[in-house]
Every structure is written in C-alpha cells, then in structure tokens.
Amino acid sequence: MLNLDFAFFTPAVVSGYVLKGFVFSLQLTAIAMLGGIALGTVLALMRLSSKPWLTLPAAGYVNTMRSVPLVMVILWFFLLIPLVIGRPLGAEMSAIITFTLFEAAYYSEIMRAGIQSVARGQVAAGYALGMSYGQTMRLVVLPQAFRNMLPVLLTQTIILFQDTSLVYAIGAYDLLKGFEVAGKNFNRPVETYLVAAVLYFIISFSLSMLVRKLQQRIAIIR
C-alpha cells in the first residue's frame, strides 16, 4: 500500500521551494495573458481587415501557432533564439516571450469572435459621429467585444495557467518544479506531486467558478 507521509511539508519547505515557483507561474500567466490579449487583439483586427497584406500574415501566424504543440514551441524558441541573438536568454525570459507569442494566437481567435459579435451598426454609428477607424474600434467595438468575450478569455487564461507547467521542458523554475525539487530532496515525490495536483485543482477550479459567476452577471447587464 501507499505509505504517505506529509510531515516533511512544513511552512519552511513551502517558502523555500514552492513559493518561488508559484510566483513565477503567476507572473508568467499574468504577463502572457496581458501580452497575449494585446497582441491577439491586433492579430484579430488584422484578420478582419479587408486588406490581404494584413489578413494573410495574421492568418498564417495564428494557424501556425495553433497547429504546433506548445511544448515544441517552448523548446524551439529556447534553443533557437540564442543562436539568433548570440547569447542565452535564460529559461524564464524565454518562457515569458514564448507563452505571450503562443497564447496571442488563441486570444486572437477569441477576440475575432468577440469583434464579430458586436453589431455592424455600431461601427456605422461610430463612423457617422465622425470617429476614425481607430476611435471606433477603441471606444465602441473593442469594449463590447471584451465584455462579450470575458468568460472565454478567462477560461483561456485558466488553461494558460495549467500550461505554464510545460516550462519543465527548458528547466524554468515554476510551481511544479518547486514541488518536484522538494519531493526529490525529501525523497517524497508521490506526496509532493499529490499536493501539487491539489493546488492546481484548487486554483483552476475556483477560477472556473469565478468565470461562471461573471457569466451570470454579464447576462443580467445585457
């Protein structure tokens, strides 16, 4: 039978091994979310434009990113960029850039759907009031697109948070890595992975609940 012993799991272990990784995982999630949504919104606007020289590169980028496993992108970026810029980038930095670029493709599809969900007459109304394309998008269309898509954007962010564990491929020190190192040092890998699983579950599940609450609230406002 399993002989589980969690006694080694003291606050000191948590702050010594896990906390640093936890902070990085949150940082990675937050930066990749904000950067990904910003870049994704630009990609979505490019794809929805009527100019092929904007549509094609954006479509190519999004489709490529969405067709390659994330762990491969993480690895390739980590291995290739030093060759290009002539010096190593560091696992953490490399992970942040990779996740932002990769998630942008997914956020872009969400934003595209969001922009299309805003009635076409809204654009006409913006133009009719003398707004430029940029003003119409920034003041009229995108705020509504964000609101309509907020639950989906957050759901994607939960997936992103879970996916940050993939940085193990390049040895970045994230939440999972913190548990792993602690498990090895105390020779209790089963227990630490169990605790890790529970922690990932609690965070992701409570975020999901939050999304559901939010969805209900948005439904009322409409």
Add this chain to the structure above:
Amino acid sequence: MPMIEMKNVSKWYGEFQVLAECSTQVEKGEVIVVCGPSGSGKSTLIKCVNGLEPFQQGEVIINGISVGDPKTDLPKLRARVGMVFQHFELFPHMSITENLSIAQVKVLGRGPDEARERGLKLLDRVGLRSQADKFPGQLSGGQQQRVAIARALSMDPICMLFDEPTSALDPEMINEVLDVMVELAQEGMTMMVVTHEMGFARKVAHRVVFMDQGRIVEDDKKEAFFGSPRSERAQQFLSKILHH
C-alpha cells in the same frame, strides 16, 4: 449651393446594381422624405450621402465637399452630418450621458464638462433628462431613438439623415419620435428622411422622393406627390400604405 447634392450616383454589389443614376438635392432648411418598397435602395442611398456605403459612380456633395473624393477627410465631414439609424445604435456599454458626450469630446475636442452640459440640454429637449444616468438597455425603443437623435444633435450638425427611424419601434412609440423630428423640421433643420410615415411627410416634408429598384422614380413637391404621383409604381405604393 444645395446642402446635399447627389449626381448620377450608381452602386453595385458585385453584378447586382443597387443604385442606378440617382440624382437629387436637398436645399438648406429643406426636408425631403425618401420612400419606396423594401429593397428599392433607399437605405443604401442615404448611407451614400455620408459615405457609410461607398459608391462606384457619380458624385455626392455636402456643403460643397465631395464625399467620394479620396482626398476628403470623411470623419471630419461626417462629424457635421447627423445620422439616426433604424436600430438606434446607441453604445450599450456607456450611460446615456456618455453616449451623448463621447463624440463631442473625442471628435470635436470639447471639454468633458461642456460636452456633458450640452448633452443634458439636448436630453431635456427630447424630454429624457431624467434618464441621463441610465444605460441604453434600460430605455424603451422610443426613448432610445430620441436619445440617438439628441446624440446626433450634440455634434451641431449642418444636416440630418434619418434611416427608417421608426420602423423598428412598437406602434405606440412611433409618435414620440416623430414629434421630435417634426419639431426639428419646423426649426429649419435640413433633413433627409427615409421613412414610410406618410403622415410625417405630409406634415413637414417639402419634397418626396420615391424609389423603386434602385432608381429615383419620382422627385416631386409634396403636394404634387400626394395629389397625383405620375408613375404607376408610386400610385400602387401609396394606395398600399395609405389604406391602413
């Protein structure tokens, strides 16, 4: 010089011609009503006036400025041409006050306080001062359309375009919107109105333009149009919509 002048405007969607050599003009202070069966191109025509719909041939000139000219600063021109839509198109994520002030601030560069003041004054005028802090979704259709008219007026337009302003409204709300429009017409606003409300046309229109299959079939003084429309198509149309 007419306020709005359209010269031989033609437009195609691919092979299909939606507008065929449409010419008309609206003098300063004039109110013209554009009517016609659905699919006759009247909404497309009015959207060509401020360049919301591009057209392939002909010319539209507003107050001496050509809409189709690629060198024209369209946003600047549109800022002075008020437009009211069938489905109101208030911005649902902004309060009524914000709806009224956003373009004043962002397009005309007015200060927020001045814009708010002006917005409230216009809300007063359409009888909706008490709704200032609500959101569009909390208002009835008729109220929303009156706010939309106030929003267009907040830009101090030189003329106003109405694209079927009452056709999305419940019958009991049509009059509250028409009343605002009649008042506006009587104050001398230059207006081009796409509508089937013949009562409105009789009351304030100077001329009536009748369209069918993308062509302007009649362009008459109101009295002549209602007295004896020349084309058979217009006679049929009038007999159909005036019977109830």
